[in-house]
Amino acid sequence: MPRIPVKVKEKGIGDRLIRFRCGLQNTILDVLKARPGWQEVVGDGDPDFFWCEVHWMKDTFDHAYLEEHVKLNHFRNHYELTRKNLMVKNLKRLRRALERESGKLEAQKCDFFPSTYELPSEYHIFVDEYRRNPGFIWIMKPIARSQGKGIFLFKRLKDITDWKKGTEYLPNSDQTKEVPETYVVQRYIENPYLIGGRKFDIRIYVLVTSYTPLRVWLYRSGFARFSNTRFSLESIENSYVHLTNVAVQKTAPDYDPEKGCKWSLQQLRMYLTAKHGVENVEQLFKDINEIFIYSLQSCQRVIINDKHCFELYGYDILIDANLKPWLIEVNASPSLTASNHDDYNLKFGLLNDVLNVLDMENRLTGKERRIGLFDLLWDDGAVILDDSITSDYVNNFATSLNAFLGCKEDRKDNLRQVFQTAQALKKVP
Known part of the structure; x- marks a missing residue:
């Protein structure tokens, strides 16, 4: 069973060296190496501090043993905020709660994200919104990718017809067609503030x-x-x-x-x-x-x-x-x-x-x-x-x-x- 045991004084690290492990080869590694009193763990040594990648949290965290003072740079289910569909789901829930408890005026403070729908699960709801607002530009984003990968804009519903193909469930069968990657579709902000155009x-x-x-x-x-x-x-x-x-x-x-x-x-x-x-x-x-x-x-x-x-x-x-x-x-x-x-x-x-x-x-x-x-x-x-x-x-x-x-x-x-x-x-x- 994977574990990250660390021997440590009962009341903290004190003046001991702080041992670190880093899963990235960029600025954070430079910072850790340059920090006085910090030392990189070599081999199977036990770190006090671990700058890990998100997949480590998913694959290993639940099975790891951590001493009291050890620090990691992610929460177990950080994706509740950082995955696009879950972020919007949580924000919508908060807005509903604020409206119930404090009224619509307070709930309006949460109106800082564009109209958003998850596809394919909310496809038909999105289509109704699309037809109520013809002429709007929409932006499609894969929920779990970064650096702009997979993002595109569209005006016409038929522009995502090819994407939608394969989402239908086959009745009386244990198989489904190839399901497209989950996306969110958002109302595109058509009037961004411009500097130098x-x-x-x-x-x-x-x-x-x-x-x-x-x-x-x-x-x-x-x-x-x-x-x-x-x-x-x-x-x-x-x-x-x-x-x-x-x-x-x-x-x-x-x-x-x-x-x-x-x-x-x-x-x-x-x-x-x-x-x-x-x-x-x-x-x-x-x-x-x-x-x-x-x-x-x-x-x-x-x-x-x-x-x-x-x-x-x-x-x-x-x-x-x-x-x-x-x-x-x-x-x-x-x-x-x-x-x-x-x-x-x-x-x-x-x-x-x-x-x-x-x-x-x-x-x-x-x-x-x-x-x-x-x-x-x-x-x-x-x-x-x-x-x-x-x-x-x-x-x-x-x-x-x-x-x-x-x-x-x-x-x-x-x-x-x-x-x-x-x-x-x-x-x-």
Whole structure:
């Protein structure tokens, strides 16, 4: 029986080396190797920390033995949020619950995802919706693929006729025809916010260290991913126009790997503020923060919470021309492979801060609300902004939540202050 046993002191790791295993060969491995006091496990050694791939959780987790302090980077059934059909199912359930308990106005706060149906199981329901709204553009997405694979847009119902073939059950037979891969079909956002005539979406990182109680950290830095081609609804078959995934855009003939198609979240915030004013942009980012909380609450009761597990989610958010944010999807394994030097620095700092929040070295007090560029957004309830904070990044940020998406701060200086404060507090009897 597979197991991950670890010998450990009763009260924690203390000053021992932290032994890690990593299933990936990219930025996370660089971070782990560069971290003082951490050592890679060779052969059959026992790790304290395991950055595993999702298939390991599926195949091995239920049969593994874990010592108290061991940490893994996925929850057992993370797919309740990260598989497209289940994410929508959970969000719809939350919306119905909010309407029953608090009324339609409260339920409308969950209206941040497009009309969505699972195919083939909801095909006939989708057809009814399609016929009520002729002329809409729809987008088809396989539920369990990533990097833009298998996605296509369509206007006519007959465009998915070939896909539908083979879904019918053969009566009086133990066999079925070859069933197509499960997809979701969504109303396509036809009025995306454009910059330089090009569509973009935003990748934002959210760290969940517990579901019971819900404990959520929000990373200040992220990036906007732009399409390589100017937006047009006349060419819905052109992936370079409609799909902003780097995996898709980097195959464009004129793609520049150094420049890429990215802006930092700080650049995007400054641009939007210049165009629309502070108040409108603050409302936009407040709405985005609500997306994180409602989406996590939608699956909170079904996620199998485990003290060994944490999850770094990659949220993909689209902004439309009315400055309304839409949740496109949530990734359980956001790409940690850097596309250029700036991207590497962002991801290296992000992953280091994930380890700082987890604090396997036991250097912090556990009461911190800011660690590196992570801010504690939710701790069994909303974390409210500390009135004592007066630094520049807050001066024009009129929000009560402890959230600073796209705001600047010196990450290393913040960490230095956090660790110094924690050390001083631990010395106080």
